[in-house]
Every structure is written in structure tokens, then in C-alpha cells.
Amino acid sequence: MTKKFIVLLLLFSLFSLAQEEKELYNFSLQQAIEYAIQNNYTTINANRDIEAAKKKKWETTTIGLPQLNANLNYQNNIEIQKSVVPAEFFGGNPGEFTEVAFGTRHNMVANATLSQLIFDGSYLVGLQSAKVYLQISQNAKEKTELEIREIVINAYGNVLLARESVKVLENNKKTLEKVVFDTNETYKNGLTEEENVEQLQITLSQVKSSLSNANKRAEIALNMLKFVLGIELNESLTLTDSLDNLATQNVDLIALNAEFNVQNSIDYKIGLNSEESSRLLLKLEKSKALPSLSANLNFGYNAFSDTFSFLERDQRWLNFTNVGVGLNVPIFSSLGRTARTQQAKIAYEQAKTKLKETEQKLLLEFQSAKTDYEYSVEQFTVSKENLRLAERIESKQQIKFKEGISTSFEFTEAQRQLYSAQQSYLQAMVDVINKKATLDKITNTK
The missing domain is CATH 1.20.1600.10 (Outer membrane efflux proteins (OEP))
Known part of the structure; x- marks a missing residue:
């Protein structure tokens, strides 16, 4: 057993020397x-x-x-922005105003935009x-x-x-x-x-x-x-x-x-x-000095809720799509x-x-x-x-x-x-x- 170990050690040493050879x-x-x-x-x-x-x-x-970009935006309205409307809309006195909150506390939008430079x-x-x-x-x-x-x-x-x-x-x-x-x-x-x-x-x-x-x-x-x-x-x-x-x-x-x-x-x-x-x-x-022309296609989904329920199966998502063309003309x-x-x-x-x-x-x-x-x-x-x-x-x-x-x-x-x-x-x-x-x-x- 000792002889085998010595032989293996010598072989390893020779291999190392060969690796280090210039x-x-x-x-x-x-x-x-x-x-x-x-x-x-x-x-x-x-x-x-x-x-x-x-x-x-x-x-x-x-x-x-063509350029394709995707976005996912989430918004938590900690304090929903309010507006005022005439109080008489809700049976109040004429000349008075009532505060009304529009929107939901949680909003999420997922969309993708495809843009193309035309000229x-x-x-x-x-x-x-x-x-x-x-x-x-x-x-x-x-x-x-x-x-x-x-x-x-x-x-x-x-x-x-x-x-x-x-x-x-x-x-x-x-x-x-x-x-x-x-x-x-x-x-x-x-x-x-x-x-x-x-x-x-x-x-x-x-x-x-x-x-x-x-x-x-x-x-x-x-x-x-x-x-x-x-x-x-x-x-x-x-x-x-x-x-x-x-x-x-x-x-x-x-x-x-x-x-x-x-x-x-x-x-x-x-x-x-x-x-x-x-x-x-x-x-x-x-x-x-020449005009530039570009076009884009935007499509996506948005969702609204008073609680964070966007991952639930019964959450309702609303889709939207729009097409746009942009023309920039340098004038002065x-x-x-x-x-x-x-x-x-x-x-x-x-x-x-x-x-x-x-x-x-x-x-x-x-x-x-x-x-x-x-x-x-x-x-x-x-x-x-x-x-x-x-x-x-x-x-x-x-x-x-x-x-x-x-x-x-x-x-x-x-x-x-x-x-x-x-x-x-x-x-x-x-x-x-x-x-x-x-x-x-x-x-x-x-």
C-alpha cells in the first residue's frame, strides 16, 4: 500500500513539473x-x-x-383625491358643495407598445x-x-x-x-x-x-x-x-x-x-431641418379595486388599444x-x-x-x-x-x-x- 502511494506521489510530482515547464x-x-x-x-x-x-x-x-416595450404599473391611492360638486345633486341645499372621491384605492395597468420610425x-x-x-x-x-x-x-x-x-x-x-x-x-x-x-x-x-x-x-x-x-x-x-x-x-x-x-x-x-x-x-x-415621422401601437389591460385582488381569478381586467402617428416639423x-x-x-x-x-x-x-x-x-x-x-x-x-x-x-x-x-x-x-x-x-x- 505504501509503495503504491509513493508511486502515485511521484507521478503527480512529474505531472506538476510538466505543467510548470516553460x-x-x-x-x-x-x-x-x-x-x-x-x-x-x-x-x-x-x-x-x-x-x-x-x-x-x-x-x-x-x-x-420595430421596437416593442412592455410596462406594468401599480398604484396605491393611500388618500384618494377628492373633488367638489354642487350639493343639490344629492338633495342638498342650492349653493352648497359636497366632497366626492372618484376612483378606487388600488389600480394596475399592464400594456405593451410597438413603435416604428417611418422617416x-x-x-x-x-x-x-x-x-x-x-x-x-x-x-x-x-x-x-x-x-x-x-x-x-x-x-x-x-x-x-x-x-x-x-x-x-x-x-x-x-x-x-x-x-x-x-x-x-x-x-x-x-x-x-x-x-x-x-x-x-x-x-x-x-x-x-x-x-x-x-x-x-x-x-x-x-x-x-x-x-x-x-x-x-x-x-x-x-x-x-x-x-x-x-x-x-x-x-x-x-x-x-x-x-x-x-x-x-x-x-x-x-x-x-x-x-x-x-x-x-x-x-x-x-x-x-427635415421633419420626422413615427407610428406606434399601444395595447393593454387595466384593473381597479378597493382591495389588492389583482392576483385573484375573478378580478376583472379591462382591455384597451390605440394607434398613434407622430409628425415633428422643425420650424424656427x-x-x-x-x-x-x-x-x-x-x-x-x-x-x-x-x-x-x-x-x-x-x-x-x-x-x-x-x-x-x-x-x-x-x-x-x-x-x-x-x-x-x-x-x-x-x-x-x-x-x-x-x-x-x-x-x-x-x-x-x-x-x-x-x-x-x-x-x-x-x-x-x-x-x-x-x-x-x-x-x-x-x-x-x-
Whole structure:
């Protein structure tokens, strides 16, 4: 019995550990973008906004559909209202009045009302506005996806940049430690000055400090990417793309010669939505000068009693039914309606001007993004060549330093030039990726 209990306990423990095991994610850049579009916190709410807009559209539609409402009212006349009548009606003296109570102490009415809007200009405009509202939500979602795409690309690239920086610094540290060791041994044999050892130790300390900071930055960059993707920070995430491959893939000379159609930009589409909304607002104010027509059918039962006997079977209920038609005709509003219409007209003109401003702004942003991307491609090529030259110079200076031909200052300067070229090359690769993402966002390229 004890053995069975122990086995069951072990099985339960293993099951619990399996449940607590972290989920593993392996993403290329494209997979990360696709995952973020579905799971990023902002995109999730953007999808909910669309669902809310659909419900709002239906809510507006129902205003013009039949409406059925039921009411049940009970009244207890604690003190029945009285009136006076000439006393002579009841055999009294002429000129005198007698108090008379009309009604019963308990009253109850149950009725249902069916109403239907026949014509209302505001309702027709409201239907059009509901469609525009849905379009606004859909365009907002598309803009959110484009922004998330750019953010994911930047975050993904920052993680790769941080990790490549760590690799470069670790390699530099390893190489420098060997040089410091060899130089120190040479100093012990009296073949070089102590200053050369100290100079190299200073450089080594700086590299170690940079490496420690790079490791911390790499962890922060990875957590930032997880946050953008909508992944818990304690989950495991592996990136399958390399920085060099992504940079090469994003060198697209065709994109530099592509034409830009401003009407395809999501910002321009949103501007069109704003203009249409203002136009409908103007139309709404004008429609308020039109008459509105509605009809209703009311039917029900009422009952009266001096005692609360409405739940008894022999209680008498009296039915009633009526039909009504209502016509509301706006005649004069002391020019208030005219003032509101003029305000809406001004807002519409402002929206058209804003759309023109957006068009020109997008053309300028495209020109700037295209120039930045072109420059990043050039810098990528230049920094790659500069890195090759810096590696050759540092290698020659290291040989000269070991042979005693050059000083530690010359060797250290070559090292600093190499380290700077390494970081410039890594940053150039990230810039190509990021600048291409910015250009794609403006041109609405996915």
C-alpha cells in the first residue's frame, strides 16, 4: 500500500513539473512578425475595436427597426383625491358643495407598445456614419499592424545586434588577454617596458567592462522583444535568423526605384475617413431641418379595486388599444440650427485641408525615408570594407608590436580603430534592416 502511494506521489510530482515547464519559442523574423500581429497586446485590442464597431453599426441600424416595450404599473391611492360638486345633486341645499372621491384605492395597468420610425433624416445619416466608423476601426487595425511590424523588426534586430556585440567583445577579450600575457612575459625577460603592459591592461579592462554591459543589454533587448511579441518574460525565446543574413536580404535596390502612391498609405486612408466623417456631420446638421415621422401601437389591460385582488381569478381586467402617428416639423430655432450647420461646414473644410496636409507630409516622409535607406545601404558597404581594412591594420600592428618595431600606443590605437569599425559594421547592418522597415511602413508594404 505504501509503495503504491509513493508511486502515485511521484507521478503527480512529474505531472506538476510538466505543467510548470516553460514553453519554448523559435522564431525567424517573419514568424515573429506574424506571431506579434496575432498576440501583441495592442493588436488584440485593435481586433476588439473592430468587433465593437460592428456592434455599434448594428445598434445604429436597430433604431429604425420595430421596437416593442412592455410596462406594468401599480398604484396605491393611500388618500384618494377628492373633488367638489354642487350639493343639490344629492338633495342638498342650492349653493352648497359636497366632497366626492372618484376612483378606487388600488389600480394596475399592464400594456405593451410597438413603435416604428417611418422617416428621420438623422437616422439615414447615422447609418452612413456607422459604416464609416467601422472603416475607421479597420484602418486603425491596419495601421497598428504596420507599426507592430516595424517595432518587431527593430526589436529583433536589437537582440541580434546585442548578441553579435557580445561575440565580438568576447573574441577581442580573448585575443587581448593572450597579447597581455605574452607582453608581460616579454617584460619579465627585460625585453620591453612596463608601460607597454600597463597600456594593454587598460585596454583589456575597458573591453571587459564593455562586455559586461553588452551582456546586460542583450538580456534587456531579448525581454523587450518578448514584450512586443506578447510572450511572458520568463518564457524561452530562440531567434533563428542571423544579423548578417537579414541585412543582406534587406538590401533591395528595386525599392529605391519604386514609385510611391500616396493613396495606398494607411495614413492617407485614415485622413479620408476623417474627411468623410466631417462631411457626414455636416449632412447630419442639415438633416435636422427635415421633419420626422413615427407610428406606434399601444395595447393593454387595466384593473381597479378597493382591495389588492389583482392576483385573484375573478378580478376583472379591462382591455384597451390605440394607434398613434407622430409628425415633428422643425420650424424656427432662432438661427441655432443654422449656426450648428455653419460650424459643421467649417469643420468639413478643415478636414479637407488636413487631408491635403497629410498628402504632402507623406510625400516628404517617403522622400526622407528613401534617402535614409539609400544612405544605410551605402554605409553597410563602406563599413564592411572599413572593417576589413581595420582588421588588416590591427594584425600588422600586432606583429610589429611583438617584434618591437612599434609602440604600445600605436598598437592600442589600431585596436581602438578595429573595435570602432566592428561596432560601426554591426550598427550598419541593423540600420539597413530598420530603415527598410520604415520605408515599408510608409509605402504600406508588408
